[in-house]
Every structure is written in C-alpha cells, then in structure tokens.
Amino acid sequence: MIPVPAIRGNKIAMLLFCYASINTSLLRAQCVDTAASPTSSASVSTGASIYSFNNPSNAFISDGNRSIAGSLLQLFGDETTDYLQVKGFGFNIPAAASICGIQATVVRSATNVDLIFHTSSVKDIDVRLMKNGVLTGTNEAATGVEWPLLTDGNASYGSNSDLWGSSWSPADVNNSNFGFSISAKIHGTAALFPAARINYISITVSYLVAVLSQQTLQFQVANGANNSAALSWKMNTADAAVTYTVERSVNSMKWLPLQGVPQQNSNTSLFTFLDAQPLSGQSYYRLKASYTSGEVRYSTILPYEYIDNLFLKCYPNPASTVVQVAGVIAGERVVLTDLCGKLLFLSAPAKNNMIQLDVAHLQPGMYVISARNRKIKIQKK
Template sequence: MGAAVYGSSSDLWGTTLLPADVNGSGFGVAISSKLIAQILSVAFSSRIDQVTVTVYSQGILLPVEVDGFSARRGQQGNILTWTEDIGSGLVVVQRSADGLAGWQQLEVKDVTGGPQSYTDVRPLSGIGFYRLCFVSPGGGMLYSPVSAVGGKSAAIVRVYPNPVVDQININSPVSFTRLVLRSARGQTLWRREYAAGVGTASIPVAGLPKGIYFVQVDGTNYQLLKN
C-alpha cells in the first residue's frame, strides 16, 4: 500500500497553531487503526512504517528596529522622538493615562526610516505615557518601550498682572485650547476657543468693575483682583 497524504497548504483543517504549540513536548500525531475480521480464525495485523508531519506557517517579518524613543515637554506640547533603522509598514503613536491600559491612538503613519518626531499638542493634564506600535505588512506588531512625560501644569502658566487694571495676560510654555473669564459668582464673562492651541493670549477687562475674577486656562483656575 502506498503513502497516504491528508491535508495540504490549502487544506489546513481549520486549525491555527502557535509556535508554542508546535514546539511543545505534547505536539504530535495520534494514529489508530480498526481491523474488521470476517473469519475469526484468521489473524490480522497492521504496521505503519513512517509518519511525516508538515506544519505550514505564514512568516511574519518584524516591521522595524527603533532606537532612542523618548518623550519630553516642549513649547507646543509633548514631543516624541525616535529613529527607525530598518523595516516597512506602519507606526502608531499611542498614549495612556497610566501606562497600563486605555491606550489611545494619536497618529498613524508609514514607516520611512531615519529620525522621526510627533508632537502631542493636547497632552493630558497629568502624566502622559507614550509608546509606539509598529505594524508590519504581514500583520506582525512590535511595541517600543514606554516613555512618560508630565502634561500641562498650573505652576508653569503665568496669568498677570495681579492686581490687574485693563488687560489680563496669559503666557504658557505648553499650548492651551480654552480660555474663560468668570466673575466671583461663577458668571462667564468672556470665553475663547483655540482649535490649534496657543501659548499666549490676553483678556480685556478695562470695563469691568473692581473685584475678584477667575481665569480658567483649560481646566485650571487662577484668581485675580481687578482694581
């Protein structure tokens, strides 16, 4: 009897095996045979000479090698820099509030090699955790180390002069997108939105009566006295 072949590269029996499965000590083939004797006095025997198992796999090339991934606070936001050595595919810039879960996709672009950068113009108010996810053309994924950087901070925003007479000035090394002026009773007196983000702005207050006012830069409040 000749060799019998079961399955092929186009007939994989609907089974997906991981490398750990194939390399495991329990991986193999179980074979059984059933003999039906019509004459009880006749003895039957069977023998298998050789079993060959071929595992078909789709190679996944790691997409890129990355060096020096880092994040730092800059004038217009948090700046991420890295260098792509080799490879192709896509790079996804991701951000998380705790570095463990809830990774948010910020940017997707092609891997082009060489020095790269990305600026998060709307960083988190607290610490932001960043990483890169490289995706190869075959679907393989490779993550960079996680880099953390402080976000917007009330201590670095200047709201002046205080007391103020005719104009409030706001100066921040990190861009902000919303500016609100409220009275001591919480009434909104002035409001501006900056879609692209700005680092400096001013609020006219010459026509307002003397008293206590609050300037809100994004989510942080600053108290001023109007003379």
C-alpha cells in the first residue's frame, strides 16, 4: 500500500482521492504481457476462397520472406484468399492466472495495388483467433484499411484488454492448437493483379497473476540517500521458501528485473533493496516472489519519482497531538529536541519519506525536529 499520512481536513481528503485514483489504475496495469511466435502454419480454404498462401511457414519470423496469395489471372471483381492460420505459440501461462486480453500483430503488404484511385486493393476480410484449432469469437478485421504497397506495415488486432468476444483460460492459450487466422479480400482489374503478402505474425497475451497480500508484505519505496530509491518489505513467516526479485518499469507495463540481492535483517523479517540508479521522472516498482513449488506471485505496483529532500516540512504546525514530518530520507533517524538541544525523541530508521511524531505529551512551546543536517522548528499548542 502507498503510505498515506493521517492528515486532517482537506489535505487528507485530497491524498486519499489521489491514492484511490493511482491504486485503481495500477491494479489494471498489473496484467503481465508475454509474446510468442508460431511454429505451425497452413493455408486453409474458407469455402469460397480461390487464392492460397504459398510457403505459410514464412510467417514464423520477420525476415523479409513472405507468404503470398494472389494470381495473374484475375480480371475485374473481388475474390478472397485462404485463411493463413498459425498455431503452436508455446505459451506457458500459470494455471491460476486470468487472461486480460490478447493482441495479434501482422506484418503485411500488397503488390500491384492502386493507392490513388483505389481501382485495385488488398484488405482484411476475416481476422479471428482459434481455440483448440477452431475459429472462435469476433471477427476483428479492419475491412476499410488497405494493405500498404510493397513496404511492410504492422497491423494490430485486439489489445491487452480485448478477449475477442470469447472467454479464455490459461489452458486454452497454452494449447498447441491455440492460434490466429487471417483472410484477405483482393480487388483487381484487367491491368493490375494484386497479391496479399504476410511476412510475420505474433501474438501477445496479457494475463493477471496472483498478487501478494499487501497487508502482509508492507511493500514500500522511498527516496534513499545519494539519489537512490530505497525499497523495503516484510516476509510472511509462512513463506520461508521464496525468492524475491525487484522489478522496475518506466510505464507499469513492461518490466525488467534489477540486479542485486535483497538484504534481510537477521533479527526481523524485514528485507531492503537499494536501487542506486533509479530512472529519471516517474517509474514503477514491484516484487516478484518465486516459490519452490514453481508458483510466481507479484506485489501491487508502487509509483516512484525522486524528490530532492533539501528541507523538512512539518504539519500541522502548530500541533497539539501528532506531527507529520515530510522530506525524510529512507534510513534516516528523526530527532526531536527542545531549544536547548536536549534529546526528547529519536525515531527508528525511516522506511519511507514521512514519519509521524507523537507530541501530545510535550509542554506548550517551541521545539526542533532534525534529520541529519536539516532542521525545522515546530510549536506545540
């Protein structure tokens, strides 16, 4: 959970609103993307098609070798190609996951088309997924879009939240007969005989993995010393057989593991990890927990942006019961003294960039709060 201080009045309402907005969007972004290329292909008649795709296996990799459907015999009119169907993607999505969406990318082009007067063209006519080898769900063909002339262009179908009008389980997607099918409409003239060309097909599946309990984990990220990002979390005592990996993202969608081993306090279940070179601007962190059983879980996602903590800020000030001290660096201890320098309180090392101090027991007057070389005066009412 993102730490939210217990501030009274309008400030707490605004912070809670911001937290709710961020948390909702990040939960949607918790889906993981995995992409794969096919290993099996075929040109399959639609029942009305007259053009088959030659060398359908050319769609396995993007190398300039294309699978082509077309003819030199067509005169005026519209005809359709076979389905170019690809399967064998080899997905290995965890059985406990939920499928968020499926996106297919086709690298395709056309020859002998008229992009000026549109007297000849190649367009989608049928684009669908296959469940266990059977065409399934909605047709997502972009029937109004002409395939580009000679130069390959990428066409995307579906998205990370599009299920193509069907329901999908990990078993459906992991099946060797899960696949993608595309057929094109070719419009020709007596002078131009277009051909449909497909260079490469890939599929990206987005899925939601099991999430670690935030209440148990207490995952936090804060500004650390020397412009670093300091992460901390606690291990559930029941989860001793687990390995943690810190992952970072620039957009909360694509994740990269960070090098380094989390440090564990020998007397507690607290883990810490220091990212010495965080990304500039806003970035995101999460934990990947790998269990000996093979199960993988992730923490909720925490946004992060380094703020140069040159000054301490305290509110409310004056205060009567508690003071929120902002601008603390993770690992720092906050000191409370009177004006003569008498030590009244020394905090534990900070886990984030804010510490709450109880001042209810203090006599009314002026006091000093400090963290290393940064100081601020507060008034106790």
